[in-house]
Amino acid sequence: MWDYTDKVKEHFLNPRNVGEITDADAVGEVGSLACGDALKLFIKLDEKKERIVDARFQTFGCGSAIASSSALTEMVKGKTLDEALQISNQEIADFLGGLPEEKMHCSVMGQEALEVAIAKYRGVEAPKHGHDHVETEGEIVCKCFGLTDIFLKKVIASNKLHTAEQVTHFTKAGGACGGCIPKIKELIAEVMGEEKKAAPERPTKLTNLKKMQLIQETLENEIRPQLWADGGDLELIDIDGANVQVAFRKACAGCASSGNTAKFVEQKLREMVSPDITVQEVQG
Amino acid sequence: MKEIYLDNNATTRVDERVFEEMRPYFCELYGNPSSMHFFGGQVQKKVDEARSRVAALLGALPDEIVFTACGTESDNAAIRSALEVFPEKRHIITSRVEHPAVLTQCRNLTKRGYRVTELNVDGNGQLDLKELEAALDDDTVIVSLMYANNETGVIFPIEEAAKMVKAKGALFHTDAVQAVGKIPLNMAESAIDLLSLSGHKLHAPKGVGVLYVRRGTPFRPLLVGGHQERGRRAGTENTASIIAMGKACELAHLHMPEEAGRVREMRDRLERELTALIPNTRINGGGTNRLPNTLSIAMEFVEGEGILLLLSEKGICASSGSACTSGSLEPSHVLRAMGVPFTCAHGSIRFSLSRFTTDAEIDAVIRELPPIISRLRQMSPFGREFLNK
Numbered sequence: 001m002w003d004y005t006d007k008v009k010e011h012f013l014n015p016r017n018v019g020e021i022t023d024a025d026a027v028g029e030v031g032s033l034a035c036g037d038a039l040k041l042f043i044k045l046d047e048k049k050e051r052i053v054d055a056r057f058q059t060f061g062c063g064s065a066i067a068s069s070s071a072l073t074e075m076v077k078g079k080t081l082d083e084a085l086q087i088s089n090q091e092i093a094d095f096l097g098g099l100p101e102e103k104m105h106c107s108v109m110g111q112e113a114l115e116v117a118i119a120k121y122r123g124v125e126a127p128k129h130g131h132d133h134v135e136t137e138g139e140i141v142c143k144c145f146g147l148t149d150i151f152l153k154k155v156i157a158s159n160k161l162h163t164a165e166q167v168t169h170f171t172k173a174g175g176a177c178g179g180c181i182p183k184i185k186e187l188i189a190e191v192m193g194e195e196k197k198a199a200p201e202r203p204t205k206l207t208n209l210k211k212m213q214l215i216q217e218t219l220e221n222e223i224r225p226q227l228w229a230d231g232g233d234l235e236l237i238d239i240d241g242a243n244v245q246v247a248f249r250k251a252c253a254g255c256a257s258s259g260n261t262a263k264f265v266e267q268k269l270r271e272m273v274s275p276d277i278t279v280q281e282v283q284g
Numbered sequence: 285m286k287e288i289y290l291d292n293n294a295t296t297r298v299d300e301r302v303f304e305e306m307r308p309y310f311c312e313l314y315g316n317p318s319s320m321h322f323f324g325g326q327v328q329k330k331v332d333e334a335r336s337r338v339a340a341l342l343g344a345l346p347d348e349i350v351f352t353a354c355g356t357e358s359d360n361a362a363i364r365s366a367l368e369v370f371p372e373k374r375h376i377i378t379s380r381v382e383h384p385a386v387l388t389q390c391r392n393l394t395k396r397g398y399r400v401t402e403l404n405v406d407g408n409g410q411l412d413l414k415e416l417e418a419a420l421d422d423d424t425v426i427v428s429l430m431y432a433n434n435e436t437g438v439i440f441p442i443e444e445a446a447k448m449v450k451a452k453g454a455l456f457h458t459d460a461v462q463a464v465g466k467i468p469l470n471m472a473e474s475a476i477d478l479l480s481l482s483g484h485k486l487h488a489p490k491g492v493g494v495l496y497v498r499r500g501t502p503f504r505p506l507l508v509g510g511h512q513e514r515g516r517r518a519g520t521e522n523t524a525s526i527i528a529m530g531k532a533c534e535l536a537h538l539h540m541p542e543e544a545g546r547v548r549e550m551r552d553r554l555e556r557e558l559t560a561l562i563p564n565t566r567i568n569g570g571g572t573n574r575l576p577n578t579l580s581i582a583m584e585f586v587e588g589e590g591i592l593l594l595l596s597e598k599g600i601c602a603s604s605g606s607a608c609t610s611g612s613l614e615p616s617h618v619l620r621a622m623g624v625p626f627t628c629a630h631g632s633i634r635f636s637l638s639r640f641t642t643d644a645e646i647d648a649v650i651r652e653l654p655p656i657i658s659r660l661r662q663m664s665p666f667g668r669e670f671l672n673k
Contacts, residue, residue: 012593018663033666034626036587036615040665060664062589 004063005097011067016074017056024056025049028117030109035145035172037061037106039069041113043076043121052076052084057113064096064103071095072110081118087111089170090159104170108155141183144176149187156191160220162228164188195221211273212239218272219246223265227252234265242276244269247283285599288645292485293434293462293578293636294603298528299487305531306489309524317521318512327523334530338494341533342479343470350495350516351526355461355482356385358495359428361506361517362457362478363389366426367398368504373425373454379403379411379440380621385480386428386459387617399423408572409438409622416445424454431463431479435618435634436569437578439463446475455501461485465536466543466575477501483525487638488532492525539639547637548576550646554635555579561654568624568632577637582619582628586660591633594656600649603634627666 004012021042031038037060044054055073059066071092076084089107093099099107119125138150152173161167164184168175174184206214219236227233232252237245246265248258255261258281266279289297315324317331332346339346352358363376363386378390380402390400401419403411411429420427427449432439442458449456457478463469465486471479478501483492495517497503503516510518558581559565568580583591588604595602615629624632635649 009593012590013597015663029665033585033630036626036630038665058663058665060585060666061587063593065587066590066663 002064002100002103004067004100007095007097008064008067008099011070011096012063015066015070017054017070018058019056020058021054021056026117026121028113028115028120030113030116031060033060037065037109039065039109039113041069041072041110041117043117045081051078051080053078061106061109062103064099065106065109067096068092068099068106068110069113072114076114081121084114085118087114088158101166101169104159105172108170141187142171142173142176142180145172147171147173149183152184152187153191156188157195162188162192162225192221192225206274214273215239215244215269215277218269219265222272223268226264227261232261234261237282242274243278243280245280245282248281288598288600288648290635290637290641290645290649291601291603292638292641293437293634295484295490296487296638297640298484298489299532299535301535302488302528302531306524306528309527314523317523330527330530331521331523334526337530337534341464341469341537342496343472343474344496345499347514348471348496348499350497350513351521351529352493352495352517353491353522354493355383355459355480355485356493357506358480358482358493359383359385359457359459360389361495362480363393363426363428364506365478365502365504366455366457367393369455369502370425373423375399375401375421375423375425377401377403377416377419377424377427377429377449377454379405379429381405381409381433381435381618382428382430383434383459383461386430390428403429405438405621407623409433409436409569409618410572411440411445413441413444413448417448420449420452420454422453424449424452426455426457428457428459431458431460431469432467432575433569433618434462435616436580436622437462437575437636438569439467439573439575442476443474446477450475450477462575462578465533465540466577468540471496471498483529483532486532486536488529489525492522492529494529542639543576547639547641550641550643551577551579551635551637554646554649555581557650558653561650562657564628566624566628568619568622579635579637580632581635582624582632583657584628584631585664585666586631586657587664588631588633590660591631591653591656594659595633595649595652598648598652600652603636604632 021044024042025045026043028041040058042056043052045051046053055076057069057073059069075087075095089111092107092110093104138148141147141149141152152167152171155171156167159170161170164174164181167173167184174181216236224233231250233249234246234252235249237247252258252261262279262281266277269277269279313327315327317324317328335346335349338349352361374397376390376393376398378386394400403415405411429440429442429445431442446456455477456475458476459480461480461482462485464481477498479496481494484490505516505518507518512518512521555567562583564584566582568582592602592604619629619632
């Protein structure tokens with residue numbers, strides 16, 4: 001049984017805003033019967049056509065798909081279209097107190113339906129999504145669910161995904177025949193590589209705040225992905241001046257060579273942030 | 285909330301008589317059956333009795349019964365043994381609708397140079413024996429076909445298949461985990477070489493299984509390192525569970541007429557009433573021979589997980605062929621192999637009954653399910669299109 005939060009269960013059992021709006025200003029539809037979930041979102045604007053006054057949905061899908069749709073309609077009410085567009089799939093999940101990782105694609109579907117609805121209202125070309133099941137920009141990677149490399153790279157980058165399994169949970173890609181999993185791994189590597197290139201050059205003089213930010217970014221983008229590759233992980237516990245305290249997790253925790261790992265982290269931080277950094281392993 | 289348990293193909297309640305039978309073998313009669321002393325010896329006698337009871341249910345001989353830890357182990361042991369016995373043969377035949385215990389193993393073997401033929405099934409989930417005949421060749425080492433399907437209850441023509449396979453000189457294995465205890469089997473008049481069963485599907489506890497190995501069938505053990513089970517499965521016997529398994533088989537034998545009678549009648553009534561009350565349904569495997577306890581019903585335009593969660597709110601426990609309830613995202617491989625359309629493969633629910641099921645429980649499902657389906661169809665964009673028609 002899925003470990004749904006009480007909020008997910010509550011929104012599934014008593015979904016808000018189910019149904020149609022006959023005179024809707026915008027309608028967004030994503031998904032299909034074949035892929036196992038689909039969402040039709042209706043939006044009604046105020047007289048000035050600025051703010052969303054009503055939102056309703058129809059959903060075919062599992063418990064978390066219905067709960068995500070319900071959450072989305074609650075979240076957009078009262079917002080301008082531009083504000084609504086800022087809602088990320090993570091915020092939909094957060095609204096529900098979190099979703100099991102395997103169900104994150106439900107929140108992605110909600111955010112997509114919203115984008116489609118608003119684009120259609122504005123008369124611009126609707127962004128193409130994997131859930132639409134049509135050939136779109138880029139090359140189809142997952143044939144079972146019709147997902148393109150451009151779509152997958154966007155989801156990988158925006159949710160900082162680092163394993164093929166996570167990509168499946170967020171997009172369904174690779175969840176059926178599994179034939180595209182090697183390609184998904186390549187895409188992850190590509191996205192990580194691009195992020196590396198995009199990382200800013202080390203500034204010459206750092207304020208304390210800037211230094212802390214840079215330490216965090218380096219840990220997120222440079223160090224943790226390398227630990228993940230070996231099944232390990234770390235958590236930043238504290239930064240005291242130039243002393244960085246970390247706790248090792250997963251395979252790194254209690255690993256005989258964690259001393260070497262700490263050295264690697266220190267070396268990397270010295271290289272990317274500041275040469276006076278020391279790394280200390282703490283229990284936490 | 286008292287549960288209404290209609291998921292007996294997943295696991296069953298341990299019969300209290302079974303539990304009473306095994307209870308002394310933890311804290312009191314804990315001896316090792318292999319020991320020379322009287323204390324182990326008395327346990328050995330009970331293990332022997334259990335072996336005879338299992339054999340009686342299968343129409344087999346006691347020395348053809350090997351106790352294992354689960355149905356999955358039995359399946360693995362059967363196929364691995366065949367490959368070791370005939371290392372020169374490199375072809376395996378199975379079906380697309382097997383339990384993963386068989387299917388995953390076969391698919392993994394393709395990476396080790398084996399050729400694997402997966403037989404198709406028709407819209408009712410039934411095999412075409414002509415396809416089996418055409419697939420058999422001199423290179424075929426083992427054919428593994430399930431006796432009855434866990435999702436649909438469809439019963440394969442296993443005896444005919446076994447005869448066909450024997451005539452070609454290959455070994456025949458059947459995963460009979462869902463069949464044993466529900467329909468009569470008689471190994472004395474069968475061509476089956478190897479047969480797997482599992483305790484927790486027939487009111488014994490989890491963690492015990494059996495592999496039937498016909499006398500004279502060459503066999504190599506999966507687990508080595510002890511003389512137990514006459515060298516065919518090393519490891520100290522799970523005495524309490526083995527004794528429970530024996531009792532469960534004795535009771536299954538006793539209750540067999542009830543399966544074909546009262547259980548089947550309840551299943552048929554459930555099927556009849558649900559199809560009458562819920563429009564746009566189909567019965568998976570409805571057009572062929574099925575287990576008496578299983579109903580797999582596909583309902584269009586709804587998704588299984590939502591149905592299960594809403595049933596669960598009413599205390600009703602069932603399972604689904606939906607992707608969203610399992611780790612994988614594709615609807616059940618069984619329903620896909622049967623060509624069940626996507627419109628209803630996602631909305632398939634399995635009710636599986638047992639001898640503990642009551643008429644009142646069946647009434648509860650007939651009362652609760654139709655409003656759940658109509659509620660979810662109201663909510664579904666496709667359901668509404670269908671309702672507006």
